[in-house]
Amino acid sequence: MRYIKKSETEPRDLREYKKNCRKASPPLKITYKDMPKDGTRQQLARDQGYLCAYCMRRVSLDPADQLNYLNIEHLDPQNQLTDEAATDFSNLLGVCPGNRSSTENAKKTCDAYRGILEEDQQTMRLNPLDEAQMDTIFYQRNGEIGSTDTELNKELSDKLNLNSEAAYLPQNRETAYSQLVRFLKAKKPIGEWSKPFLQQAWQLFCTPDKTGLYREYVGVYEYWLKHWMKK
Numbered sequence: 742m743r744y745i746k747k748s749e750t751e752p753r754d755l756r757e758y759k760k761n762c763r764k765a766s767p768p769l770k771i772t773y774k775d776m777p778k779d780g781t782r783q784q785l786a787r788d789q790g791y792l793c794a795y796c797m798r799r800v801s802l803d804p805a806d807q808l809n810y811l812n813i814e815h816l817d818p819q820n821q822l823t824d825e826a827a828t829d830f831s832n833l834l835g836v837c838p839g840n841r842s843s844t845e846n847a848k849k850t851c852d853a854y855r856g857i858l859e860e861d862q863q864t865m866r867l868n869p870l871d872e873a874q875m876d877t878i879f880y881q882r883n884g885e886i887g888s889t890d891t892e893l894n895k896e897l898s899d900k901l902n903l904n905s906e907a908a909y910l911p912q913n914r915e916t917a918y919s920q921l922v923r924f925l926k927a928k929k930p931i932g933e934w935s936k937p938f939l940q941q942a943w944q945l946f947c948t949p950d951k952t953g954l955y956r957e958y959v960g961v962y963e964y965w966l967k968h969w970m971k972k
């Protein structure tokens with residue numbers, strides 16, 4: 742999980758939909774079920790570099806790509822919101838399908854996991870739009886994700902199942918870490934990783950490509966490069 746700087750303006754199709762509902766006579770009810778979702782999906786994917794807002798797996802905008810198709814997630818759970826509040830763009834995130842069709846709960850992650858919790862357990866403080874919170878996130882060499890904030894640390898596993906080995910998330914983050922270390926070591930021995938050297942690696946690993954895609958699990962690269970730069 743990493744900080745997401747989200748666009749402040751609503752996607753155009755959503756704005757138009759709301760305007761038309763209000764203009765109708767009598768006015769039509771604004772609901773999540775009826776709102777257009779294409780613009781929202783596109784905007785969320787762009788803002789997030791085409792990564793799940795929780796686990797940083799690649800998400801796709803192609804509905805045929807069922808295993809990766811971006812799902813719209815309500816940060817404040819939808820079942821606790823009014824119809825209109827559920828269409829508030831500032832509360833929406835793009836997430837991966839989180840193995841939602843799996844019969845094993847251990848394999849589910851992200852909102853698919855949160856969705857199987859009791860309704861009163863679904864609320865969480867964890868929020869990738871909160872920069873101060875995201876500064877507390879760390880990754881271990883073995884790929885585990887954690888937070889220096891005890892409550893958030895618990896929520897990473899209890900609400901989103903982000904340390905699930907059954908879903909291969911720690912393993913994939915460990916691979917990202919190893920790949921980075923291998924790349925750096927191939928260029929310079931460990932004691933010689935100067936700040937400019939690490940900044941070059943940042944350009945390569947932590948910036949989006951021409952089409953706006955970030956590398957999967959980019960938070961791992963960001964965390965470790967920052968960590969070594971501080972030394």
Ligand SMILES: [Zn+2]
Pocket residue numbers: 793794795796797798836837838839850851
């Ligand atoms: Zn995810």
